[in-house]
Amino acid sequence: MIPKIIFEQSIKRYFKCVAPFMDDESVSEIMINGPNDIWIEVAGKLQQTNAKFENADDLMGGVKNIAQYVGKTLNDLNPRMDARLPDGSRVHVVLPPCARNGVSVAIRRFGEFSLTxxxxxxxxxxxxxxxxxxxxxxxxxxxxxxxxxxxxxxxxxxxxxxxxxxxxxxxxxxxxxxxxxxxxxxxxxxxxxxxxxxxxxxxxxxxxxxxxxxxxxxxxxxxxxxxxxxxxxxxxxxxxxxxxxxxxxxxxxxxxxxxxxxxxxxxxxxxxxxxxxxxxxxxxxxxxxxxxxxxxxxxxxxxxxxxxxxxxxxxxxxxxxxxxxxxxxxxxxxxxxxxxxxxxxxxxxxxxxxxxxxxxxxxxxxx
Ligand SMILES: Nc1ncnc2c1ncn2[C@@H]1O[C@H](COP(=O)(O)OP(=O)(O)OP(=O)(O)O)[C@@H](O)[C@H]1O
Ligand SMILES: [Mg+2]
Incomplete structure (x- = not known):
């Protein structure tokens, strides 16, 4: 396990291109279909973004970092992972070759349930x-x-x-x-x-x-x-x-x-x-x-x-x-x-x- 503060810094570095969505209250879900195809859900509707990772290694580094933070194993033998980020977002990851587009991630961004x-x-x-x-x-x-x-x-x-x-x-x-x-x-x-x-x-x-x-x-x-x-x-x-x-x-x-x-x-x-x-x-x-x-x-x-x-x-x-x-x-x-x-x-x-x-x-x- 890595300390929360170090994790937060490193995830911001790896996930730089999606950081604005992670901070945006109106975005409910971020979907990464490999390094060059990123979608978001706003008000219940999907939209494609122009955001891209600089390279596939950043995306892989980011998801490995999440695995390390939550103490889970993510590798060829365990290519799927559920995790929760410190801000409360829920993450699911699937690695290639199971994920044909490259590392595929869905981040459901609800810091807290405010629904009553x-x-x-x-x-x-x-x-x-x-x-x-x-x-x-x-x-x-x-x-x-x-x-x-x-x-x-x-x-x-x-x-x-x-x-x-x-x-x-x-x-x-x-x-x-x-x-x-x-x-x-x-x-x-x-x-x-x-x-x-x-x-x-x-x-x-x-x-x-x-x-x-x-x-x-x-x-x-x-x-x-x-x-x-x-x-x-x-x-x-x-x-x-x-x-x-x-x-x-x-x-x-x-x-x-x-x-x-x-x-x-x-x-x-x-x-x-x-x-x-x-x-x-x-x-x-x-x-x-x-x-x-x-x-x-x-x-x-x-x-x-x-x-x-x-x-x-x-x-x-x-x-x-x-x-x-x-x-x-x-x-x-x-x-x-x-x-x-x-x-x-x-x-x-x-x-x-x-x-x-x-x-x-x-x-x-x-x-
Ligand atoms: N009644 C509602 N009105 C508007 N938005 C909602 C409502 N209920 C849930 N949401 C939003 O819809 C999204 C999905 O909600 P939630 O995670 O509860 O669904 P779920 O059915 O449990 O999903 P999953 O099948 O992935 O477990 C969240 O972003 C949540 O904030
Ligand atoms: Mg659910």
């Missing part, structure tokens, strides 16, 4: 009613999965939802590389790591999850479910660890459940599909879908409750809110529409009332 439910409402990503409902779900210790496509705002939303957790609770956060920023006073952050140059010392999300279960959690928050750890999470959710939350890549609520099933099958523990499906069905209570629209905006598109399996063994999905598209503004190109209640009531309202939680049936009335 109020801001999401201001952007038109969520309505006040849906935000009230999500708050209720957190207080009712519902198990929540935020799902959506790449860059659709899943992690930002999970961060926002996690701020609703009672500060009295002990929260254990597990991530591949630290992104979430919980503000509560009692938070334990665990981070997975890859193997060293000799293939030793790998710690996976599933391993950390098993540790988390022994660290007396009130809540477990997992940054993203990508593989066999889905089974650990599902089993914890069905064995009384309510109120867990995570994200995953999937586009519709039933896809999300099937994807969790498929990922759980990647676990070393093998289980018949029917048994697995019934565990997934009883583990997941709420799915919130996010999407990135072609105007660059990110919005919630569905909030559903999962009510187990029907007699044919299919998931029963109870829709609560859905985004209703109303076309695109011809002048600004902005996507118009709103996340609307579909008219169904969640099944746990009586239970919520008996716990003296604030419930208003008008949240679920279609306007």
């Amino acid at each position: 439910m109020e801001k999401l409402m201001g952007y038109g990503s969520i309505t006040a009613q849906a935000a009230e409902f999500i708050n209720l779900c957190v207080h009712m210790e519902q198990n929540v999965i935020v799902a959506g496509g790449t860059g659709s705002g899943k992690t930002s939303l999970l961060n926002c939802v996690s701020t609703l957790i009672d500060p009295k609770e002990r929260i254990i956060v597990i991530e591949d590389s630290t992104e979430l920023q919980l503000q509560q006073p009692h938070v334990v952050m665990l981070e997975a790591r890859g193997p060293d140059a000799k293939g030793r010392g790998k710690v996976e999300i599933g391993d950390l999850f098993r540790s988390a279960m022994r660290l007396r959690p009130d809540r477990i928050v997992i940054g993203e479910i990508r593989g066999g750890e889905a089974l650990d999470l599902i089993q914890a959710m069905t064995s009384g660890h309510g109120g867990s939350m995570s994200t995953t890549h999937a586009t519709y609520p039933d896809d999300t459940l099937r994807r969790l099933e498929t990922m759980a099958m990647m676990s070393e523990v093998k289980m018949p599909l029917a048994a697995l499906r019934s565990q997934v069905a009883s583990a997941i209570n709420i799915i919130i879908q996010t999407a990135r629209f072609n105007d660059g905006s990110r919005k919630l598109t569905h909030i559903v409750e999962c009510l187990g399996l029907d007699q044919a063994g299919e998931y029963v999905i109870h829709p609560l809110f859905e985004f209703k598209h109303q076309g695109q503004d011809p002048k600004t190109g902005k996507v118009m529409g709103e996340l609307k209640a579909v008219g169904n009531l969640p099944t746990f309202l009586d239970n919520a009332r008996s716990r003296n939680l604030h419930v208003d049936e008008s949240w679920f009335r279609p306007l």
Whole structure:
């Protein structure tokens, strides 16, 4: 590991050509496709820049420097890396020959999550009613999965939802590389790591999850479910660890459940599909879908409750809110529409009332 101050100086030298973008608040992502092709995302839209590295060595030197700073191995045998820079930006690197354009890097520049439910409402990503409902779900210790496509705002939303957790609770956060920023006073952050140059010392999300279960959690928050750890999470959710939350890549609520099933099958523990499906069905209570629209905006598109399996063994999905598209503004190109209640009531309202939680049936009335 190299000290932060030395790292900051050296990365500025290697990454001189992208430094202005790294300091620019309006840039949300910097994409380096080899030394001569650099793109940025501004207000959700991609644009190509004229910036270029002086040579391929500077780019390679820069990414090796990042690897050294975060204590990860980046070489021919380990050509991929996730890392987080001192300013909070998330970096993913792929080296040639896997990356055909030369060293390929994506830097997601969010120094800190400043998104709050109020801001999401201001952007038109969520309505006040849906935000009230999500708050209720957190207080009712519902198990929540935020799902959506790449860059659709899943992690930002999970961060926002996690701020609703009672500060009295002990929260254990597990991530591949630290992104979430919980503000509560009692938070334990665990981070997975890859193997060293000799293939030793790998710690996976599933391993950390098993540790988390022994660290007396009130809540477990997992940054993203990508593989066999889905089974650990599902089993914890069905064995009384309510109120867990995570994200995953999937586009519709039933896809999300099937994807969790498929990922759980990647676990070393093998289980018949029917048994697995019934565990997934009883583990997941709420799915919130996010999407990135072609105007660059990110919005919630569905909030559903999962009510187990029907007699044919299919998931029963109870829709609560859905985004209703109303076309695109011809002048600004902005996507118009709103996340609307579909008219169904969640099944746990009586239970919520008996716990003296604030419930208003008008949240679920279609306007
Ligand atoms: N509701 C929103 N409105 C506008 N911008 C948003 C919104 N949510 C997230 N963003 C921005 O979109 C980008 C992607 O967000 P985020 O990292 O949360 O997405 P993700 O779905 O977790 O991505 P990935 O699939 O790469 O993990 C970030 O720059 C973030 O600041
Ligand atoms: Mg994410």
